[in-house]
Amino acid sequence: MLRFMRLMLITKATTLMIAGGTDTSTVTLTWTLCLLLNNPSKLEKAKEELDKEIGKERNVSESDINKLRYLQAIVKETLRLYPPAPLASPHEITENCTLGGYDIKKGTWLLINVWKINTDPYFWPNHLDFEPEKFLTTHKEVDVKGQHYELLPFGCGRRICPGISFGLGVIQFILANLLHSFEIVNPSNEPIDMSGTLGLVHAKTTPLMVMVKPRLSSKCYKTM
Template sequence: MVPGSWPILGHLLLFHGSQPLHITLGAMADKYGPLFTIKLGSTKIAVLSNSEMARECFTKNDKASSSRPKLVAIEHLSYNQAMFGFASYGPYWREVRKIVTLELLSNRRMELLHDVRVSEVQASTKELVNLWSSQKDESSGYVLVDIKQWFAELTFNMVFRMIAGKRFFGAMKTESEEKAERCVKCVKNMLRLLGVFTVGDAIPSLRWLDFGGHEKAMKEVAMELDKILTEWIDEHRQMMDLGEKDANERDFIDVMLSVISDAKIDNVDADTIIKATILNMIIGSSETTTISMTWAMCLLLKNPRTLEKAKEELDKEIGKERCASESDINKLIYLQAIIKETLRLYAPAPLTATHEFSGNCNLGGYNIKKGTQLIANLWKINNDPCLWSNHLEFTPEKFLTTHTDVDVRGHHFELLPFGSGRRVCPGISFGLQMIHFSLASFLHSFEVSIPPDEPIDMSGTPGLVHAKATPLTIMVKPRLSLSCYETRFLFNFDRKC
């Protein structure tokens, strides 16, 4: 147990410091070792911080450590643990995760949604070219763009098209500006609040005081998101009744409606399961994808030689006579290394969502009691100087030489940006597909540069996800012939959504 625990509060003040929590816990690991315990009120939390401890936890002790505690945020924002990512380990979690894996994230489903991803990248690329054409600086030939915002709009369009058939941004959006802002704001607020540790989590008897108003905010966000999801499900039911979609046009909500129907799973009704699962897919893919692409651009702009090597590979494998396609990604080995190195240095979620031990076990020689909670510091694991030379430097080349066989899918415990074991993110392939294709298309299509006298700010936000704290304004201009950007879109945006 780490010293310095306050009476009643325990180490609660650690969770409200100005420094990101993964940095604070990483410094504590340097002092107290790779597995230490802190207290939140009367609750013990084990903090795991190295690869060997992670290997033992997520293999030998995986089942015992795979449950979830019912925190205040989880109660309000996950439909009382109906979201499979926050559900307790058991029959409900297994059944819903199986549906997600087989019906929503299967290779066949990803193939059917290929046109959505391609058309969204094409649409966003053409919109950026049009912006350049109308607003470029005549002397430099560049236009200033907040690329963080551009990535966010592209990702939200892609994710919401695949999940709900909605397009929120751009000239061909299917949702009003008010609806788009309302939905995106709710998702961002939800992610922020999921990273909040309330006094009620540490001291249940004081929960009614709601210090900071966090629980009130959680209830408001949950209510607003429920209204939005209910509207979408009602729309999809009407369209299904009218027979307005064929099998190849079905988005995730359509699939869930056909699979779940009116059935219950472990006494959870169908509509709650559908809303909770769709919301889980949204928060698991939208903001994290944007974050990863934004950090990748920050790192490339701070390392011009790496950026040049990435463009050389794109030109060699794709050329300048056409735009990038998803089939090109397997040939872009250096780009894949860049993404791995970005995820190592800036995992979008530097701490795992909190686990809970469902039984007594032994971890690293320590006896862990049932009910103890667990946080794995993925940032600390991914940046272990004993495993990574020059561990704080951005060097994608390591994944082409000393760490060629290391992947990010939870099998190599020195690199766990998506977690590992039973609770590993089921959407790894889904997310990587979007990141690789979107970033490859952008780097292949545009020349980029930093505005004069504007250094790249690498500060991040606290919370469940570690996003870049400030906008990323860069200079952009096309690098292909303008005819390359005139590709016809593969999707009819005029159909009803």
């Protein structure tokens, strides 16, 4: 019986991780496309990198991702501006302490505003602008894996998101394939609406509508 209960707990945990990863990955990819469509020069730069590193005669493979430094910077910048969970999961204070001049009692629940940290102008010049280039220059050493406290889309410490490596890999690989395989165009003359709705994740309020067309050799689509 104990063995069965343990198996059920493992199954539940795995299911919750996959379900949570699906929502956050979808939301992040949606915001990324919105930002790129509203910043055409960044989109063109991403496609230029893909064409240089991969060409138009084959599909993107997982081994290509490490070469796509600008695409990785785009994902980082999206996670900075639009973290899928703007408020981290609650933490309980385990002892009386003083934080920012405030006396906080043991047992108090703490909600961390990830979005505010990620867009703090003290750390991020032009803090609300979409500038992936910063992660190739002034902030090239900053990552999203909980080691730099000015950028915490996945949290940090013992409560960091357990699916961080899987989630990043999926987002980067899908984005690379989308931008490499298709021309993605905003069908409207108006900028993409960037309003969001906060729930379990920070999702785009209105659906993203785009037009796509192939941009590779026809043989590439036979193997997709």
